[in-house]
Amino acid sequence: MLPAIYIIGCGGTIAGRAASQSELIGYQAGEVSIDDLIQSVPEMTSYASIRGEQFCNIDSSSMTEELLLQLARHVQDIAGRDDVDGIVITHGTDTMDETAYFLNLTVHTHKPVVLVGAMRPATAISADGPMNLLEAVRLAATPGAGEYGVLQVMNSTICSARFVEKTDTTHVHTFTDGQLGALGFMQDGVPVFYQKPLRRHTYDSCWTCPAEDYLPPVWILYCHIGMTAELIETAMERGIRGIVLAGMGHGNMPKYLLPVIKEAQLKGIVFARTTRAAGGIVSPVPLWPQMIGADNLSPQKARLLLQLALQETSDIEQIQHWFGEY
Structure with missing residues (x-):
């Protein structure tokens, strides 16, 4: 019996439509339905029993916290079904890293959860979406793939939700795991893994x-020459x-901001330092x-x-511990 893969459509460039086949930038994301995407890759049915659902159909730059939370709860529900062996989520690339990491933190499952997208719209010559979708289905259908946490696959490169980053605005090979390298690759449709994430995720998460x-x-504040205290003051006013x-370099910022930062800390604001x-x-x-x-987490x-940590506590020591675990 073929594994049962549930595909959740969220839009993005993979579901994008342009006025011509040569248009790669001025297209509308989230125009093609998940049913049409599935029908465009009939070979998927050779490897899995496919069901699809349109959760939303948006440009991922329009993803909201409300949608993200609803998606996480929905993925958890689908993962709990006995008739589902793996989940694929089609998603825009602009915020795919954030959605993947949030699911990695909040969805408790041993089943594979794989995010996939495209850098060229569905209407483009040599669109990358169909092959990406096929490889995502084959990855989600692989026994044991869920032990790596939430995964992302594009351009035959398998990345961890914890480390994946978008590195180029338009190139097809835009996602990498940064300095740590990919978890593995899809070789002729078969996943080949070379390493496994050590940070807690999915079934081992405390959230x-x-x-x-x-x-x-x-809020995220970007540090720069001439940075002023106004946004920190506004943050205090808005709760x-x-x-x-x-921050600059090793998470640094202008030292003249320290007094307003201390004031904000006294009012209960917790600061986390990342790097630009x-x-x-x-x-x-x-x-x-x-x-x-x-x-080494990105600011986002x-x-x-x-x-998630602030829902539980404002204790700096405890939150620092979680940043070391996840």
């Missing part, structure tokens, strides 16, 4: 998806619970007291982890 469509408000600083650099670890240091060192992933 479940919140029942309500709410996460504590956390923001956390701030992720995309392309890679590297940000550790807690005495120079920036009572601030989370976000390890650190924000999601901090939001």
Whole structure:
């Protein structure tokens, strides 16, 4: 019997439509239905029993926290079904890294959950979506693939939700696991793994998806020459619970901001330091007291982890521990 794969459609470039086959930028994302995408790759039925559902059909830059939470709860429900062996989520590439990581933190399952997208719309000459979708289905149908946590596959490269980043605005090979390298590759439709994530995920996570469509408000502030205190002051006025600083180098920021940061900390705002650099670890240091060192998480992933952490506690030591585990 073929494995049963459930495909959840969320839109994106893989479901994009342009005015001509040569148009690769000025297209509309989220125009093609998940049923049409499935029908465009009939070979999938040679490897799996396919069912599809249109969850949403949007440009992923329009993904909201409410939709993200609803998606996580829905994926958890589908993963709990006995008649489903694996899940594929078609998704826009702009925020795929965030959705993948959030699912990695909140969905408890040993079953494969695979995100996939495209860099060329469905109407393009040599569109990359069909092969990406076929490989995502074959990956999700692979026994044991769920032990790696939530996965992302495009251009035959298998990435971990924890580490995957979009590195190019338009090139087909845009997703990588950064300095750590890919988990593996799809070779003639078969996944070949070379490493396994050590950070906690999915079935081993201490979090479940919140029942309500709410996460504590956390901002990301990008550090730069001439940065002022205005946004931190505004965060205090608006009751923001956390701030992720995309710092210079090792998560640094202008030292003249320290007084307003201390004031914000006294008002309960939790700060996490990341880097605007392309890679590297940000550790807690005495120079920036009572601030989370976000390890090698990107600012946007650190924000999601901090939001989940702030639902449980504002204790810096505990949150720092979680940043080291996840």
